[in-house]
Amino acid sequence: MQKQLHHQNQNNQTRDLANLSLEELQTQLRVSLGHGLTQEESHHRLSSYGYNEITEQKISALQQFLSHFLGPIPWMIEVAIILSALVKDWVDFTIILILLIVNSVIGFWTEFQAGNAIAALKAQLALNARVKRDGEWMTVLARELVPGDIIHLRIGDVIPADIRLLEGDSIEVDQAALTGESLPVTREMGEVVYSGSVLKRGEIDGLVYGTGVNTFFGKTASLVGNTTIHSHFQKTILKIGNFLIATALVLVTLIVFVALYRHDNLVHILKFVLVLTVASIPVAMPAVLSATMAIGSQVLAKKQAIVSRLESIEEIAGMDILCSDKTGTLTLNQLTLGEPIGLDNVSPEQIILAAALACHNVEEDPIDQAIMASLKDQKQLTNYQVTNFLPFDPVIKRTEATICTHEGQEFKVSKGAPQVILALVANSYEIEKAVNKTIDNFAKRGFRALGVARTNAEGNWQFLGVLPLFDPPRSDSKLVIEDLKNLGIKVKMLTGDQVAIAKETCHQLGLGNNILSAQLFSTSDSHKMGQIADSVMQADGFGQVFPEHKYYIVEALQKGGHIVGMTGDGVNDAPALKKADAGIAVSGATDAARAAADIVLLAPGLTVIADAVRESRKIFQRMHSYVLYRIAETIDILFFLTLSILIFNFYPMTAIMIVLLALLNDGAILAIAYDKTRPDNKPANWDMFSVLGISTLIGIASVFGSFGIFYIGKELLELSPEMLQTLVYLKLSVAGHLTIFVTRTKKSFWTEKPANILVLAIFGTQLIASLLATFGFGIIAPIGWGLSAIVWGYSLGLLFMLDWVKHLGYGLFHYHFLGVSSSAIRQKAAVNKSLIL
Numbered sequence: 001m002q003k004q005l006h007h008q009n010q011n012n013q014t015r016d017l018a019n020l021s022l023e024e025l026q027t028q029l030r031v032s033l034g035h036g037l038t039q040e041e042s043h044h045r046l047s048s049y050g051y052n053e054i055t056e057q058k059i060s061a062l063q064q065f066l067s068h069f070l071g072p073i074p075w076m077i078e079v080a081i082i083l084s085a086l087v088k089d090w091v092d093f094t095i096i097l098i099l100l101i102v103n104s105v106i107g108f109w110t111e112f113q114a115g116n117a118i119a120a121l122k123a124q125l126a127l128n129a130r131v132k133r134d135g136e137w138m139t140v141l142a143r144e145l146v147p148g149d150i151i152h153l154r155i156g157d158v159i160p161a162d163i164r165l166l167e168g169d170s171i172e173v174d175q176a177a178l179t180g181e182s183l184p185v186t187r188e189m190g191e192v193v194y195s196g197s198v199l200k201r202g203e204i205d206g207l208v209y210g211t212g213v214n215t216f217f218g219k220t221a222s223l224v225g226n227t228t229i230h231s232h233f234q235k236t237i238l239k240i241g242n243f244l245i246a247t248a249l250v251l252v253t254l255i256v257f258v259a260l261y262r263h264d265n266l267v268h269i270l271k272f273v274l275v276l277t278v279a280s281i282p283v284a285m286p287a288v289l290s291a292t293m294a295i296g297s298q299v300l301a302k303k304q305a306i307v308s309r310l311e312s313i314e315e316i317a318g319m320d321i322l323c324s325d326k327t328g329t330l331t332l333n334q335l336t337l338g339e340p341i342g343l344d345n346v347s348p349e350q351i352i353l354a355a356a357l358a359c360h361n362v363e364e365d366p367i368d369q370a371i372m373a374s375l376k377d378q379k380q381l382t383n384y385q386v387t388n389f390l391p392f393d394p395v396i397k398r399t400e401a402t403i404c405t406h407e408g409q410e411f412k413v414s415k416g417a418p419q420v421i422l423a424l425v426a427n428s429y430e431i432e433k434a435v436n437k438t439i440d441n442f443a444k445r446g447f448r449a450l451g452v453a454r455t456n457a458e459g460n461w462q463f464l465g466v467l468p469l470f471d472p473p474r475s476d477s478k479l480v481i482e483d484l485k486n487l488g489i490k491v492k493m494l495t496g497d498q499v500a501i502a503k504e505t506c507h508q509l510g511l512g513n514n515i516l517s518a519q520l521f522s523t524s525d526s527h528k529m530g531q532i533a534d535s536v537m538q539a540d541g542f543g544q545v546f547p548e549h550k551y552y553i554v555e556a557l558q559k560g561g562h563i564v565g566m567t568g569d570g571v572n573d574a575p576a577l578k579k580a581d582a583g584i585a586v587s588g589a590t591d592a593a594r595a596a597a598d599i600v601l602l603a604p605g606l607t608v609i610a611d612a613v614r615e616s617r618k619i620f621q622r623m624h625s626y627v628l629y630r631i632a633e634t635i636d637i638l639f640f641l642t643l644s645i646l647i648f649n650f651y652p653m654t655a656i657m658i659v660l661l662a663l664l665n666d667g668a669i670l671a672i673a674y675d676k677t678r679p680d681n682k683p684a685n686w687d688m689f690s691v692l693g694i695s696t697l698i699g700i701a702s703v704f705g706s707f708g709i710f711y712i713g714k715e716l717l718e719l720s721p722e723m724l725q726t727l728v729y730l731k732l733s734v735a736g737h738l739t740i741f742v743t744r745t746k747k748s749f750w751t752e753k754p755a756n757i758l759v760l761a762i763f764g765t766q767l768i769a770s771l772l773a774t775f776g777f778g779i780i781a782p783i784g785w786g787l788s789a790i791v792w793g794y795s796l797g798l799l800f801m802l803d804w805v806k807h808l809g810y811g812l813f814h815y816h817f818l819g820v821s822s823s824a825i826r827q828k829a830a831v832n833k834s835l836i837l
Contacts (some may be wrong), residue, residue: 017029017147017209017210018162018164018192018209018210021190022164022166022189022190022207025164025207025209026207029147029148029207029209030148031148031149031150031207033150033166033207034135035132035134035135036131036132036133036134036135036149036150037132037133037146037148037149037150038133038134039133039134041148042133042144042146042148042149045146045147045148046144046146049146049147049211049212049214050211050212051143051144051211051212052142052143052144052145052146052160052161052211052212053143053212065104065105069100069104074100074104075245078100081093081097081100083270083273086270087270091656128140128141128142129141129142129145129149129151129160129161130151130152131145131149131150131151131152132149132150132151132152133149137152142160142161145160145161145208145211146208146211147208147209147210147211148207148208148209149161149207149208150166150205150206150207150208151163151205151206151208152203152204152205152206153171153199153203153204153205153206154199154203155199155200155201155202155203157198157199158196158197158198159173159193159194159195159196159197159198159199159206160195161195161208161210161211161215162192162193162194162195162208162209162210162211162214162215162216163192163193163206163207163208163209164190164191164192164193164206164207164209165187165188165189165190165191165193165204165205165206166189166204166205166206166207167189167205168189168202168203168204168205169202169204170186170187170188170189170202171186171187171188171193171199171200171201171202171203171204172184172185172186172187172199172200172201172202172365173185173187173193173197173198173199173200174197174198174200175194175196175197175198184200184201184366193206194215194216195210195211195215195216196215196216200365200366201365236627236686236688239686239688240627240631243631243692244631244634247635247638248638251638251639251642252273254642254646255269255273255642255645255646256269256273258645258646259645262649290310291670291673292619292622292623292626292670292672292673293307293310293311293313293314293619293623294310294673295673295674296313296615296616296618296619296622296673297310297313299615300313300599300612300615300616303608303611303612303615304601304602304603304608305599305600305601305602305608305609305611305612305615306599306600306601306602307598307599308594308597308598308599308600309598311598312581312582312583312598312599313616313619313620314616314619314620314623314684315563315565315581315582315598316565316582316584316598316599316612316613316616317613317616317617317619317620317683317684318563318581318620318683318684318685318686319489319563319564319565319581319582319613319683320488320489320490320562320563320683321489321490321491321492321557321562321563321564321565322484322489322490322491322492322564322565322566322567322609323491323492323493323494323550323553323554323557323564323565323566323567323576323580324491324492324493324494324566324567324568324606325493325494325495325550325566325567325568325569325573326471326493326494326495326497326502326505326541327471327495327496327497328569328586328588329567329568329569329586329606330473330474330477330493330505330509330606331471331472331473331474331477331505332471332472332473332474333471334366334370334471334472335366335367335369335370335469335470335471336370336373336374336469336470336471336472337352337370337371337373337374337467337468337469338442338447338467338468338469338470339468340352340452340465340466340467340468341438341465341466341468342464342465343431343434343435343463343464343465346464346465348465349376350464351452351464351465351467352371352374352375352467353375353380354413354415354452354453354454354464355371355413355415355450355452355467356371356372356375356381357381357384357386357401357403357413358399358400358401358413358414358415358452359371359372359399359415360389360391360399360401365392367450367469370469371415371467383405383406384403384404384405385403385404385405386401386402386403387402387403387404387410388401388402389401389402392416396416396420397416397417397420398414398415398416398417398420398421399414399415399416400412400413400414401413401414411454411455411456411459412454412455412461413452413453413454413455414452414453414454414461415450415451415452415453415467416450416451417450417451418435418439418449418450418451418466419451420451421451421452421453421463422435422451422463424453424461424463425453425460425461425462425463426460426461427463428463431463435451435463435466438466439466442466442468443500444500444504445468445470445500445504446470446497446498446500446501446502446503446504446505447468447469447470447501447504448468448469448470449466449467449468449469450466450467450469451463451465451466451467452464452465452466452467470501470504471501471505473505473508473509474604474606476606476607477509477606478508478509478510479607480606480607480609480610481509481510481511481606482510483610484609484610484613486681487610487613487614487681487682487683488681488682488683489565489613489683491511492511492539492540492541492542492553493505493506493509493511493515493540493541493542494541494542494545494549494550494553494576495541495542495543495545496543496544496545496546497543497544498543498544499515499516499517499543499544500543501543502515502541502542502543503515503541503543505541506540506541511540511541512540512541513540514538514539514540514541515539515540515541515542515543516535516539516541516542516543517542517543517544518542518543518544518545518546518549519544520532520535520542521548521549521552521553532556533556533557533559533560536553536556536557536560537557537560537562548575550566550568550573550575550576551575551576551579553576554566554576554579554580555579558579558581563581563582563683563685564580564581564582565580565581565582565583565584566579566580566582566583566584567584567585567586567606567609568583568584568585568586568589568593568597569585569586569588569589569593573585573589573593573596574593574596575596577593577596577597577598578596578597580598582598582599583596583597583598583599584597584598584599584600584601584609585597585599585600585601586601586604586606587601587602587603587604588604599612613679614679615679617679617680617684618677618678618679620684621677621678621679621680621684622672622673622675622677622744624684624686624691625672625675625677625740625743625744625745626669626672626740626743627691627695628691628694628695628698628743629669629695629739629740629742629743629744631691631692631695631696631699632695632696632698632699632702632739632743633665633699633702633732633736633739634699635695635696635699635700635702635703636699636702636703636705636706636732636736637653637658637661637732637736639699639700639703640652640703640706640707640710640728640732641653643703643707644710650721650724651725652710652724652725652728653725653728653729653732654725654780656779656780657725657729657780660729660733660769660772660779661729661732661733661736664733664737664765664766664768664769665733665736665737665765669737669740669761669762670761671755671757671758671760671761671762672740672744672758674755674757674758675744675754675755675758676752676753676754676755677744678752689813690813693809693812693813694806694809694810694813695743697805697806697808697809697812698739698742698743698802698805698806698809701801701802701805702735702736702739702798702802705731705735705794705798705801705802706728706731706732706735708794708798709727709728709731709791709794710724710728712790712794713727713728713787717787719783719787720781722780722781723781723782723783723787725780725781726773726776726780726781726782726783727773727783727787727791729769729773729780730769730770730773730783730788730791731791731794731795733766733769733773734766734769734770734791734792734795735794735795735798735799737762737765737766738762738766738795738796738799739799739802740758740762741754741762741799742799742802742803742806743806746806746810748803748807749799749803770788770792773787773788773791774788
């Protein structure tokens with residue numbers, strides 16, 4: 001707590017330092033600009049402020065592994081292990097213990113693969129810095145910088161700390177990765193430059209005032225570090241576990257009371273409790289679902305989408321809103337020249353040529369690069385020679401070049417701020433209205449305008465026209481957005497650029513025109529975001545967005561009941577990428593964005609997102625099929641065992657039979673990960689009302705089927721208790737495993753062909769179960785081929801009855817209640833609740 005208050009006080013102090021004048025800042029930091037800090041003072045401040053880096057909070061591998069032994073399903077397995085030891089059933093004890101360890105190892109390994117977002121953010125800091133200490137320039141590790149240090153910056157340097165610029169010419173810095181601004185910004189003496197931005201033009205000294213977590217960069221990192229997300233997948237497993245635990249507890253309590261009333265032996269009661277507990281555990285559920293997602297992630301990797309967190313597959317399948325960063329994601333992050341507007345019949349080609357002659361440092365200046373790229377014939381520049389060049393200066397706000405032709409003619413060209421260029425010409429009053437109208441039209445469309453002028457034969461300036469500059473959308477962005485809409489996903493654009501630029505980009509992409517300024521959040525904190533949920537939901541995009549705004553936008557949408565995806569590529573996107581249900585780092589993203597994201601795209605553009613959504617929905621369908629199957633079979637076994645004891649005072653299965661069911665059926669069901677499925681054209685979600693309702697109906701119908709074979713064996717065939725147990729075991733194994741064919745599709749099971757590997761896995765394991773039941777092998781009582789054939793015929797007939805029950809269940813529970821989508825009801829209720837609060 002004390003450490004947290006210390007950082008908070010330093011943070012407040014850093015904000016104050018950013019607003020002081022340079023003289024006041026120098027006094028406050030107790031530093032001489034000519035001498036710098038002494039080595040002794042720098043070491044003292046290093047112990048006070050800490051290293052210029054982002055501290056990590058690491059969880060040991062052992063802690064990660066042990067966490068997988070906690071939770072409803074592991075607890076159920078552990079209770080079964082304890083009960084096995086109490087009744088000294090060491091075979092069951094060993095088998096169940098092995099299952100627990102295997103599940104934990106699989107869960108730990110998949111989690112261990114996740115990257116550390118904080119470490120990647122830390123790696124973005126410059127490794128070294130040139131600093132003045134004891135009056136001498138020296139190179140030190142950037143992590144050793146302290147407030148009060150004077151550093152020297154050159155073109156291409158990553159700014160290692162938050163600094164105030166000292167005396168010198170203006171510079172240009174690229175802070176797109178921090179603020180989302182697509183254009184480099186000009187900074188002059190006394191102004192702030194943030195850690196993590198890149199120097200694009202100029203060379204200057206700076207005074208460090210903020211380091212480590214107290215920088216603008218550090219606050220972004222802390223947003224990532226403070227974000228803890230529990231996936232819908234984890235919540236679903238928890239709900240299923242709680243449902244089965246509650247069911248098992250009720251039935252165990254009922255049986256114990258009845259057994260005590262009958263004066264049954266205590267060891268006998270404990271054995272039954274063991275059987276019932278083992279029967280109620282979906283022992284392989286975590287492993288099967290994790291394996292399904294892991295295999296699915298390999299398919300996504302072939303589609304150029306790398307999954308760093310397996311649960312994100314389920315999240316992207318249910319995603320109904322995608323928040324996309326603009327610069328570098330929806331757009332190319334490359335300035336492009338639009339169609340110039342000329343005056344007095346000046347052609348666009350003439351304007352571009354004059355502007356090209358007024359370019360100098362093409363490799364360093366993105367504006368000059370855009371102009372040169374638009375010049376159709378670069379060879380014509382060889383006809384001219386630049387005899388003098390005046391580079392861009394923030395005071396005069398233009399460039400100027402003196403040009404000499406091969407014929408000896410001399411003239412000047414200039415490009416820069418339109419109003420400055422306009423002031424050069426003698427007839428500015430006559431053309432000012434037309435020029436301003438052109439500039440305003442460009443501004444409304446989000447274009448940056450440049451004026452271009454040239455001197456005539458008399459040496460007088462002539463205004464040639466206006467150049468529009470913009471960051472164009474990717475060629476595939478509009479098609480992808482339309483494709484995502486067809487998949488039931490609404491796309492919202494987030495950008496650090498002005499609202500006008502955001503509106504023009506949204507217009508070009510077909511996103512709509514309802515663009516809000518992020519100033520909407522200036523008076524709100526994260527706890528009040530629900531109050532503006534409607535505004536956030538209705539918006540097509542947001543302009544002037546800072547990192548914390550992206551984070552809060554995602555949070556507000558999540559509070560509105562939505563599953564939110566977020567794409568991005570910069571450090572500024574990292575907090576929102578981690579906060580989102582499905583964080584997607586696009587191709588070329590920074591290491592910080594990649595580590596914070598759940599899915600990293602390798603191919604440029606967003607085309608692969610739609611493919612990833614479809615593939616994720618296929619994977620979700622497989623998991624959904626398995627969950628329905630697993631719950632239905634657990635209900636069948638639990639209720640059949642309980643009712644058999646209560647009504648007939650007969651224990652129909654032994655513990656080893658239950659374990660055999662788990663080993664054969666759950667082991668083979670891993671093949672569901674390769675099953676053929678068809679993705680829905682709407683977001684997938686775990687509607688637990690539907691899942692539990694449909695699976696319970698199928699389970700109850702299976703209970704009636706189990707009593708049917710019990711009646712045949714007991715009353716019609718008059719089998720011995722041991723053979724009756726084997727008969728029941730084979731029915732629960734065969735009919736139970738065949739149920740996956742019913743749950744894998746919403747249609748009749750015979751209309752959609754399953755994958756060959758699934759068919760082979762199911763019939764292969766049931767052949768083993770049949771051989772075991774037929775011959776016994778000293779484990780269970782043998783029943784012979786005849787009775788095994790009867791069980792198979794009975795189970796195949798039961799399959800058609802369960803399919804009819806499934807259709808009944810979908811009609812009663814599946815996503816609709818009184819004609820309204822249940823997910824829509826939850827979403828509306830969540831929004832109303834947040835507004836009331």
